[in-house]
Amino acid sequence: MKATTLFGVLLVLAVGTGCTRxxxxxxxxxxxxxxxDEASDKVAxxxxxxxxxADEAAEQAREKAEQAGRQLAERTEAAREKIVDATEEAGRGLEKATGKVGEKVEEAGEKIQEAAR
Structure with a gap:
């Protein structure tokens, strides 16, 4: 009982002498x-x-890359169209040349036949 009483007295003294939170x-x-905590906040x-x-620079780089990709696609399509046009033109030229060669071969054949008679 003396321990309980001593503990109680110490508790009362602690509260009474300013051991409050x-x-x-x-x-x-x-x-x-x-x-x-404050140092962490300052660092953050x-x-x-x-x-x-850095995020803004990455976004700008992404936008520039997309724009470059679009431009490359446009240029590639334009080049493809030019190649198709050139191929078609070459085909027409080849047909024309083949026709002329055929005519010349016919003329030569006729001359050979005339000379042979």
Whole structure:
């Protein structure tokens, strides 16, 4: 019983002498924790702007790459169309040349037949 009474007296003294919890009166561990939290916030704030700039630069690079891809596709299509046109023109030229060669061969054949008579 003496232990219980002694504990009670100590408890009353502790409460009466100012061992109450005051939010402004932090202990060393709490102060260190607060300092670490504040330092972390400062580091995070310091990194936020460069990360945002990096994100913006990446977005601009992506947009430029997409634009370059579109331009390349357009140029490729234009080149393909020119090749098709040139191939068709060459085909027409070949047909014309083949027709003329055929005419010349016919003329030569006729001259050979006349000379043979």
């Amino acid at each position: 005051d939010d402004d009166a932090m202990g060393p561990a709490q102060k260190a924790g607060k300092a670490v 704030d310091g990194l936020r702007a460069p990360l945002e700039k």
